[in-house]
Amino acid sequence: xxxxxxxxxxxxxxxxxxxxxxxxxxxxxxxxxxxxxxxxxxxxxxxxxxxxxxxxxxxxxxxxxxxxxxxxxxxxxxxxxxxxxxxxxxxxxxxxxxxxxxxxxxxxxxxxxxxxxxxxxxxxxxxxxxxxxxxxxxxxxxxxxxxxxxxxxxxxxxxxxxxxxxxxxxxxxxxxxxxxxxxxxxxxxxxxxxxxxxxxxxxxxxxxxxxxxxxxxxxxxxxxxxxxxxxxxxxxxxxxxxxxxxxxxxxxxxxxxxxxxxxxxxxxxxxxxxxxxxxxxxxxxxxxxxxxxxxxx
Amino acid sequence: xxxxxxxxxxxxxxxxxxxxxxxxxxxxxxxxxxxxxxxxxxxxxxxxxxxxxxxxxxxxxxxxxxxxxxxxxxxxxxxxxxxxxxxxxxxxxxxxxxxxxxxxxxxxxxxxxxxxxxxxxxxxxxxxxxxxxxxxxxxxxxxxxxxxxxxxxxxxxxxxxxxxxxxxxxxxxxxxxxxxxxxxxxxxxxxxxxxxxxxxxxxxxxxxxxxxxxxxxxxxxxxxxxxxxxxxxxxxxxxxxxxxxxxxxxxxxxxxxxxxxxxxxxxxxxxxxxxxxxxxxxxxxxxxxxxxxxxxx
Numbered sequence: 178x179x180x181x182x183x184x185x186x187x188x189x190x191x192x193x194x195x196x197x198x199x200x201x202x203x204x205x206x207x208x209x210x211x212x213x214x215x216x217x218x219x220x221x222x223x224x225x226x227x228x229x230x231x232x233x234x235x236x237x238x239x240x241x242x243x244x245x246x247x248x249x250x251x252x253x254x255x256x257x258x259x260x261x262x263x264x265x266x267x268x269x270x271x272x273x274x275x276x277x278x279x280x281x282x283x284x285x286x287x288x289x290x291x292x293x294x295x296x297x298x299x300x301x302x303x304x305x306x307x308x309x310x311x312x313x314x315x316x317x318x319x320x321x322x323x324x325x326x327x328x329x330x331x332x333x334x335x336x337x338x339x340x341x342x343x344x345x346x347x348x349x350x351x352x353x354x355x356x357x358x359x360x361x362x363x364x365x366x367x368x369x370x371x372x373x374x375x376x377x378x379x380x381x382x383x384x385x386x387x388x389x390x391x392x393x394x395x396x397x398x399x400x401x402x403x404x405x406x407x408x409x410x411x412x413x414x415x416x417x418x419x420x421x422x423x424x425x426x427x428x429x430x431x432x433x434x435x436x437x438x439x440x441x442x443x444x445x446x447x448x449x450x451x452x453x454x455x456x457x458x459x460x461x462x463x464x465x466x467x468x469x470x471x472x473x474x
Numbered sequence: 475x476x477x478x479x480x481x482x483x484x485x486x487x488x489x490x491x492x493x494x495x496x497x498x499x500x501x502x503x504x505x506x507x508x509x510x511x512x513x514x515x516x517x518x519x520x521x522x523x524x525x526x527x528x529x530x531x532x533x534x535x536x537x538x539x540x541x542x543x544x545x546x547x548x549x550x551x552x553x554x555x556x557x558x559x560x561x562x563x564x565x566x567x568x569x570x571x572x573x574x575x576x577x578x579x580x581x582x583x584x585x586x587x588x589x590x591x592x593x594x595x596x597x598x599x600x601x602x603x604x605x606x607x608x609x610x611x612x613x614x615x616x617x618x619x620x621x622x623x624x625x626x627x628x629x630x631x632x633x634x635x636x637x638x639x640x641x642x643x644x645x646x647x648x649x650x651x652x653x654x655x656x657x658x659x660x661x662x663x664x665x666x667x668x669x670x671x672x673x674x675x676x677x678x679x680x681x682x683x684x685x686x687x688x689x690x691x692x693x694x695x696x697x698x699x700x701x702x703x704x705x706x707x708x709x710x711x712x713x714x715x716x717x718x719x720x721x722x723x724x725x726x727x728x729x730x731x732x733x734x735x736x737x738x739x740x741x742x743x744x745x746x747x748x749x750x751x752x753x754x755x756x757x758x759x760x761x762x763x764x765x766x767x768x769x770x771x
Contacts, residue, residue, distance in 0.1 A: 178573065178574045178575075179570065179571050179572065179573055179574065180568060180570070180572045180573070180574055180577050181570045181571075182574065183574060185600050188574075188577060188600060189600060191578075192581050195581070195582075195585055196585070196595050197589075198594040198595070198596065199592075199594060201560075201594070202561070202594050202596055205594065205595070205596045205597055206595070206596065206597035206598070207597070208597075210597075211561070211563065211596030211597045213561060213596065213613075216513060221613075223561060223563060223596060223597075223611075223613065224563070224597075225563040225564075225565050225597075225598060225599050225609070225611055226565070226599050227565040227566075227567055227599045227601040227603075227607075227609065228601075229567055229601055229602065229603040229604070229607075231604065232601065232602045232603065233601070263498075264499070264508070264510060264520060266508065266520060266521070266522040266611055267522075268522050268523070268524040268565075268609040268611075269524075270524055270526055270607060271477060271771075273476065273477070273478045273771045274476050274478075275476065275477045276475065276476055276477070277475045277476065277477055277479070277480060277485075278475075280477050280485060281488075284489050284492070285492075288492055288493070292494075295496075297495040297496060297498070297499050297502065298493050298495070298502070298503070299495065299499055299502045299503065299508030299510065299520060300502055300503035300504070300505075300507075300508045300520075300521075300522075301503070301522060302522050302523050302524045302609070303482050303485060303486060303770060304524040304525075304526055304529065304530070304770050305526065305529045305770040305771055306524075306526040306529065306605070306607060307526070307528065307604050307605050308603070308604050308605075310524075310526075310567060310603060310607055312522070312524065312565040312599070312609035312611075314520075314522055314563055314565075314609075314611030316510075316518075316520065316613075473600060473601050473602040474568075474570045474602055
């Protein structure tokens with residue numbers, strides 16, 4: 178039996194059940210970052226992301242943007258826990274016949290985003306491989322009082338997003354700016370109950386919040402900030418790699434948020450688990466949504 | 475121009491020159507682990523290692539042992555800084571047609587060594603890829619007073635190793651026990667001036683110590699603990715993946731060490747840089763050695 182029979186999340190669940198961690202691990206597998214004891218006021222955030230040529234980027238993509246993306250996705254994970262990225266290691270697999278120019282631009286892209294967000298590149302591993310493969314592991318710091326997880330969405334919370342959804346494949350997935358500034362703004366001024374970054378598509382990532390919080394949700398088509406690059410509603414709901422923040426907070430906080438900034442949009446509401454996940458379309462009709470999105474297998 | 479023209483270490487040097495780090499980075503790229511500020515008495519160690527099927531292991535290798543190795547090499551890196559491994563993330567790339575049984579044994583191997591050394595597996599990333607690719611990033615803790623680097627070998631130091639050298643390809647590279655216990659014993663009882671684990675071959679890894687310490691060395695063929703699995707002297711000198719500790723300490727300390735334990739062997743002496751790196755063969759003849767060993771390209 179092959180792994181695509183049980184799928185990416187089936188495999189993760191299968192493995193996760195076997196793992197035991199000690200009390201210094203606040204959150205292990207299952208959130209955007211692992212959360213580890215650090216000091217009195219702060220936790221350490223620890224995350225990694227692998228990019229493979231032919232899967233996560235194309236041979237024709239500018240390696241500068243690929244390098245940039247390889248760090249940006251981990252920065253986005255740390256942002257979605259309301260932390261600050263601090264250190265990273267880069268494991269880089271390349272075929273022998275990779276040009277120095279390609280490697281160079283890849284690295285320059287990594288360097289540019291590391292500098293922009295003041296992240297220390299502290300080493301890595303260089304390996305021969307069949308296809309260009311990049312795995313970045315990143316450490317961040319989050320104030321204990323600011324930590325936001327996927328698992329604490331409350332009934333009645335407003336569901337919000339940054340930016341626009343869909344059409345990322347046309348370029349945004351290589352050029353997006355991780356929402357670190359927005360996350361810091363949220364952490365500083367509001368009580369956020371749950372958050373995730375949209376890497377596998379709005380509905381699949383909302384599904385992670387709902388499943389881990391034991392909640393349901395109503396999403397309003399009218400309210401969705403669909404990108405002009407999007408090919409339509411399904412694209413906005415299910416396409417991966419928007420790398421926007423998706424979060425929930427109570428109604429009063431949401432009200433205050435909208436008054437204070439125009440960077441955030443309400444798209445729906447958290448409801449009880451038994452009500453499931455529903456979309457209210459433009460004509461007011463309700464439709465149950467199945468949780469799907471990008472899966473590796 | 476292709477990357478194999480400037481080689482693995484040429485490429486690393488090229489990239490390293492461009493990296494700037496802040497003062498919380500005690501040691502960045504260039505040692506077995508990055509060393510980061512943690513608390514009053516301890517540093518954080520941060521390391522990663524990538525394994526690629528067809529390069530670092532074979533299709534016929536038992537995936538249980540491959541999984542085990544993927545963590546063992548990072549544990550070995552942390553041991554060579556005299557630290558304790560604590561947390562890891564696992565990025566795993568697999569082709570769609572990987573069997574669940576293969577993935578399962580791979581993971582069970584990871585789990586077995588994580589449990590043995592009390593390491594928390596805190597998550598990871600699962601990705602589709604052309605070949606099975608595993609990148610493990612690991613965090614450890616080291617007492618500041620115990621930290622050992624590559625760069626502090628002193629003239630007159632004895633050069634020592636654990637275990638036996640050569641022939642690792644016949645099985646040891648998949649089954650080795652990282653020298654964590656030995657490193658802890660050294661840290662507790664002796665003043666070690668420099669240390670590295672032998673991953674690319676004795677001479678190449680000794681070369682890292684010598685170059686970073688600005689020293690030379692004399693190695694005595696007579697004293698080399700050559701493995702029975704080894705195909706001879708060249709194999710013991712240049713083959714990779716022994717994963718033994720290679721370290722230097724002053725003569726008195728070395729004397730004490732040999733009296734206290736039979737797990738360590740003296741193989742040579744640190745000399746001035748201008749004397750270069752020489753082997754004294756069994757008939758007392760001196761031979762200059764060139765620094766070579768396993769390179770990815």
